[in-house]
Amino acid sequence: xxxxxxxxxxxxxxxxxxxxxxxxxxxxxxxxxxxxxxxxxxxxxxxxxxxxxxxxxxxxxxxxxxxxxxxxxxxxxxxxxxxxxxxxxxxxxxxxxxxxxxxxxxxxxxxxxxxxxxxxxxxxxxxxxxxxxxxxxxxxxxxxxxxxxxxxxxxxxxxxxxxxxxxxxxxxxxxxxxxxxxxxxxxxxxxxxxxxxxxxxxxxxxxxxxxxxxxxxxxxxxxxxxxxxxxxxxxxxxxxxxxxxxxxxxxxxxxxxxxxxxxxxxxxxxxxxxxxxxxxxxxxxxxxxxxxxxxxxxxxxxxxxxxxxxxxxxxxxxxxxxxxxxxxxxxxxxxxxxxxxxxxxxxxxxxxxxxxxxxxxxxxxxxxxxxxxxxxxxxxxxxxxxxxxxxxxxxxxxxxxxxxxxxxxxxxxxxxxxxxxxxxxxxxxxxxxxxxxxxxxxxxxxxxxxxxxx
Amino acid sequence: xxxxxxxxxxxxxxxxxxxxxxxxxxxxxxxxxxxxxxxxxxxxxxxxxxxxxxxxxxxxxxxxxxxxxxxxxxxxxxxxxxxxxxxxxxxxxxxxxxxxxxxxxxxxxxxxxxxxxxxxxxxxxxxxxxxxxxxxxxxxxxxxxxxxxxxxxxxxxxxxxxxxxxxxxxxxxxxxxxxxxxxxxxxxxxxxxxxxxxxxxxxxxxxxxxxxxxxxxxxxxxxxxxxxxxxxxxxxx
Amino acid sequence: xxxxxxxxxxxxxxxxxxxxxxxxxxxxxxxxxxxxxxxxxxxxxxxxxxxxxxxxxxxxxxxxxxxxxxxxxxxxxxxxxxxxxxxxxxxxxxxxxxxxxxxxxxxxxxxxxxxxxxxxxxxxxxxxxxxxxxxxxxxxxxxxxxxxxxxxxxxxxxxxxxxxxxxxxxxxxxxxxxxxxxxxxxxxxxxxx
Numbered sequence: 001x002x003x004x005x006x007x008x009x010x011x012x013x014x015x016x017x018x019x020x021x022x023x024x025x026x027x028x029x030x031x032x033x034x035x036x037x038x039x040x041x042x043x044x045x046x047x048x049x050x051x052x053x054x055x056x057x058x059x060x061x062x063x064x065x066x067x068x069x070x071x072x073x074x075x076x077x078x079x080x081x082x083x084x085x086x087x088x089x090x091x092x093x094x095x096x097x098x099x100x101x102x103x104x105x106x107x108x109x110x111x112x113x114x115x116x117x118x119x120x121x122x123x124x125x126x127x128x129x130x131x132x133x134x135x136x137x138x139x140x141x142x143x144x145x146x147x148x149x150x151x152x153x154x155x156x157x158x159x160x161x162x163x164x165x166x167x168x169x170x171x172x173x174x175x176x177x178x179x180x181x182x183x184x185x186x187x188x189x190x191x192x193x194x195x196x197x198x199x200x201x202x203x204x205x206x207x208x209x210x211x212x213x214x215x216x217x218x219x220x221x222x223x224x225x226x227x228x229x230x231x232x233x234x235x236x237x238x239x240x241x242x243x244x245x246x247x248x249x250x251x252x253x254x255x256x257x258x259x260x261x262x263x264x265x266x267x268x269x270x271x272x273x274x275x276x277x278x279x280x281x282x283x284x285x286x287x288x289x290x291x292x293x294x295x296x297x298x299x300x301x302x303x304x305x306x307x308x309x310x311x312x313x314x315x316x317x318x319x320x321x322x323x324x325x326x327x328x329x330x331x332x333x334x335x336x337x338x339x340x341x342x343x344x345x346x347x348x349x350x351x352x353x354x355x356x357x358x359x360x361x362x363x364x365x366x367x368x369x370x371x372x373x374x375x376x377x378x379x380x381x382x383x384x385x386x387x388x389x390x391x392x393x394x395x396x397x398x399x400x401x402x403x404x405x406x407x408x409x410x411x412x413x414x415x416x417x418x419x420x421x422x423x424x425x426x427x428x429x430x431x432x433x434x435x436x437x438x439x440x441x442x443x444x445x446x447x448x449x450x451x452x453x454x
Numbered sequence: 455x456x457x458x459x460x461x462x463x464x465x466x467x468x469x470x471x472x473x474x475x476x477x478x479x480x481x482x483x484x485x486x487x488x489x490x491x492x493x494x495x496x497x498x499x500x501x502x503x504x505x506x507x508x509x510x511x512x513x514x515x516x517x518x519x520x521x522x523x524x525x526x527x528x529x530x531x532x533x534x535x536x537x538x539x540x541x542x543x544x545x546x547x548x549x550x551x552x553x554x555x556x557x558x559x560x561x562x563x564x565x566x567x568x569x570x571x572x573x574x575x576x577x578x579x580x581x582x583x584x585x586x587x588x589x590x591x592x593x594x595x596x597x598x599x600x601x602x603x604x605x606x607x608x609x610x611x612x613x614x615x616x617x618x619x620x621x622x623x624x625x626x627x628x629x630x631x632x633x634x635x636x637x638x639x640x641x642x643x644x645x646x647x648x649x650x651x652x653x654x655x656x657x658x659x660x661x662x663x664x665x666x667x668x669x670x671x672x673x674x675x676x677x678x679x680x681x682x683x684x685x686x687x688x689x690x691x
Numbered sequence: 692x693x694x695x696x697x698x699x700x701x702x703x704x705x706x707x708x709x710x711x712x713x714x715x716x717x718x719x720x721x722x723x724x725x726x727x728x729x730x731x732x733x734x735x736x737x738x739x740x741x742x743x744x745x746x747x748x749x750x751x752x753x754x755x756x757x758x759x760x761x762x763x764x765x766x767x768x769x770x771x772x773x774x775x776x777x778x779x780x781x782x783x784x785x786x787x788x789x790x791x792x793x794x795x796x797x798x799x800x801x802x803x804x805x806x807x808x809x810x811x812x813x814x815x816x817x818x819x820x821x822x823x824x825x826x827x828x829x830x831x832x833x834x835x836x837x838x839x840x841x842x843x844x845x846x847x848x849x850x851x852x853x854x855x856x857x858x859x860x861x862x863x864x865x866x867x868x869x870x871x872x873x874x875x876x877x878x879x880x881x882x883x884x
Contacts (some may be wrong), residue, residue: 003631004630004631004632004633004634007509007631007633007634008633009639011633012635014637018639021641023865024867025616025867027866032589032590034506035592036592038592038801039592039718039720039722040719040720042593043717043718047713047714047715047717050710050713051712051713053710054709054710054712054713057707057709057710058710059702060703061762061792062700063699064699064704067777075783079695079698080693080694081694081697081698083695083813089687097546099829101621103818115491123847129873130863131861131863131864131872132861132863135863135864141777148862148863149863150863150864153864153865154548154865155864155865155867158864159581162479162777165612166678172706172752175769175864175865175867175869176869178864179861179864179871180871181664181867181870182634183871183872183873186504186873187873190873191783191786193747194499205747207604207847209846213861214859215860215861215872216859216861216872216873217819217859217872217873217874217875218872218873218874219854220815220816220818220819220874221816221819221820221873221874223815224743224816224819225781225816225820226816227780227784235702241712242836242841242844242846243715243838243841243842244715245837245841246836246837246838246841247715247838248716249837249854250801250836250837253802256690257498257862260732260735260736260801260802260803260804260856261736261799261803261804261837261854261856262801262856263736263737263855263857263858263874264853264855264856264858264859264874265804265851265853265854266851266853267846267849267851267853268833268851269849269850269851269854270850270851272813272815272850272851273780273812273813276511279501281698283694283698287698287701287702288701290702290707291705296707303752305763307703310492310590312619312620312638313631313634313638314635316637316638317634333822336830339830346629347628348626348631349578349631350624350627351620351622351623351624351625351627351635351638352492352577352624353577353581353619353620353624354577354578354581354590355577355581355590355618355619355620356582356589357581358591371492372491372765374492374494374496374865375494375495375496376494377494377586378493378494378495378496379631382601383493383494387493387495387626388495388715391489391490391495391498392494392495392498394490395487395490395495395498395502397484397486397715398484398485398487398502399501399502399505401481401482401483401484405459405481408456408457411457412457415667419585429629429630429632430629430632430667432632432636433668433672434636434667434668434670434671435666435673436459436667437460437667437669438662439667440457440458440460440461443455443456443457443460444455444456444457444458444459444460444464444479445479445481446460446469447460447463448463448464449477449481451464
């Protein structure tokens with residue numbers, strides 16, 4: 001299914017779509033409120049973009065610096081060239097320690113690598129502990145947002161799956177009750193897990209440490225109880241210095257949820273006594289994007305989700321309509337690299353309104369990248385032939401002004417005479433919910449020619 | 455504009471001529487190529503951009519009553535023209551409101567339009583040409599269009615809940631993502647209705663056309679009129 | 692070639708045009724009344740804040756907040772633990788921990804966050820597995836913004852440090868804020884003079 005078809009389905013329930021739009025707009029408003037409290041907000045964005053831009057020009061250097069400092073602190077560092085290798089590495093680390101069950105906090109990278117089904121096929125139980133992730137895991141569906149995984153669900157739907165899987169009270173959909181139930185249930189998993197996995201928000205080259213930002217306490221409970229902690233990171237997550245964190249941590253939570261900072265911003269440098277920390281650095285196509293000038297900026301992304309919250313298309317079509325682990329504007333920029341055949345409709349799932357570019361804390365020119373993708377996909381032959389041909393015809397007409405003018409005259413004479421049934425039919429997508437514009441008697445060039453000059 | 459909104463273009467011509475500007479309409483012009491670029495057919499833009507450059511090379515300024523077309527020429531011609539040609543065009547192509555605000559610095563608008571008006575801030579004009587501050591950015595509020603409309607007697611701008619959300623036109627998006635496009639448009643219209651707007655205005659006819667299409671189909675009374683016609687005093691309700 | 696080598700080689704395929712690392716010099720926010728603002732932002736993050744004038748008060752406040760506390764682990768001088776750490780073999784043994792009391796190194800006005808870095812912390816989970824958390828913080832250690840915080844914190848020798856802002860929380864169900872997710876249900880901050 002491509003985006004337009006999936007969006008059609010989503011909008012078949014206009015009440016739900018409206019509710020979804022309002023919920024995400026609310027998050028966008030919280031972001032606005034938080035950002036406007038800092039007069040230096042736009043300077044922070046410039047700094048963050050500058051730090052990321054600099055880092056990308058020396059990515060190999062900073063990754064090696066991170067690795068050597070991390071290793072000096074006793075951390076184990078692994079490198080995975082793609083998703084498959086990431087999963088194999090994670091599995092081999094777990095297997096070595098005879099791990100039967102892991103607790104996992106939110107990591108878009110592990111979603112990108114489809115780690116859960118891989119580990120499950122190897123007989124390892126995976127428990128997602130972030131409340132939103134746990135909800136969608138129990139419902140056997142992917143998250144619909146990179147920060148708010150269950151934003152597409154109403155409390156009644158959560159209540160239903162909790163009743164089915166955790167035996168909570170039928171019909172009790174109070175968020176406090178459901179959260180408490182998840183707390184009690186997952187506490188048992190934290191205590192019985194053999195290992196934990198987290199993502200990495202930022203890896204710091206200068207010290208070999210990494211930072212994980214969360215609200216629920218699940219990442220840290222997981223990372224500090226079992227004796228094995230695996231942290232997976234995309235290789236673009238490295239930043240040069242500790243002081244750089246001051247810039248990113250001021251931007252991240254405000255952009256994501258409108259909070260000034262998450263409850264926990266944990267800086268891991270060394271493993272706890274008797275424990276191990278493994279960091280898996282993943283490429284999975286990032287090194288290729290690094291050398292594509294049109295798209296390199298997308299590697300600056302800190303996965304805050306602000307572009308999703310502001311995108312009028314995402315809000316009205318839902319994360320699942322993108323068919324990609326990361327949806328919304330940033331997802332539409334990243335996905336076609338991996339599989340253009342599956343994701344060619346995504347860069348067109350946008351009006352290029354530019355709101356995403358304006359909210360991005362690291363100033364990625366998202367809407368320009370979407371436009372760049374459209375040309376690239378066309379050149380690679382992914383555009384439907386009908387579209388290409390019709391554009392060629394129109395373009396030819398525009399190159400021949402006399403033909404254009406004549407076509408205009410004919411159109412204005414004939415169109416008003418056509419019967420409604422011929423004009424409004426199933427091939428007229430414009431006309432499904434809109435009237436066509438009224439056709440004026442004269443074109444502007446005709447009016448201009450006829451007028452008496454002042 | 456030429457085929458569907460001649461009155462708007464005429465309003466631009468009249469407004470400028472009244473202020474002593476010598477206005478020409480080169481009839482060889484057809485299109486800046488934006489629909490092609492937006493569809494991914496960038497190669498079709500080369501010749502159209504070349505034509506645009508040739509047609510307008512002799513003028514001091516090129517004034518365009520469309521934020522999206524102006525943005526196309528100013529920001530997206532770099533792949534289609536030499537840098538010399540691109541730079542030449544960049545400094546002289548203006549959107550209409552931008553031109554009369556920044557260059558002519560018009561302060562003598564004597565038009566009258568005693569209605570409650572909802573201003574639809576078209577995205578290209580707002581975020582690419584920076585005709586005004588966008589709600590996403592932490593910047594001092596400003597709006598060239600509002601400043602101009604403030605000179606119109608009796609005109610009251612209503613306060614929208616979402617002052618700069620996209621209407622959903624987006625070029626071919628309006629057809630390829632029809633359901634989302636229409637939902638976005640309907641939401642904009644509802645915002646204007648809730649704010650008690652009697653008229654919707656904007657700087658891009660394509661946005662207005664899309665909104666008008668939805669309004670007419672719904673049977674609601676809510677005309678859409680281009681800002682140029684209001685400023686020129688030639689708006690017809 | 693190992694994956695490490697092939698990845699680094701791929702990254703180094705072409706030299707990118709150098710871009711300097713920007714200096715972090717900006718007019719970052721300053722507050723006229725830092726302690727009030729810090730308190731306000733802590734409370735917005737879901738914490739309770741106490742500003743006693745008496746330096747002996749923290750103990751009394753803790754006692755008042757948690758009168759019949761069955762299990763307290765304190766890393767702060769002046770507040771006693773009733774958990775014998777020498778009997779604790781792993782963090783799992785702390786599952787019935789009611790209250791953990793810690794000292795914060797510095798507080799940040801702009802977000803109500805407290806930098807916590809307990810030297811020789813054997814059981815990191817004690818900060819999360821407890822039902823309630825109390826943080827003692829010296830008023831003089833409060834800075835205006837995160838840039839100042841990162842200038843002050845000494846990361847050399849830090850094994851595991853974190854900014855804590857309020858209790859654990861979630862809004863994953865319909866954006867309804869619920870205080871108390873998997874970690875502490877409450878966070879009480881006592882600002883000592």
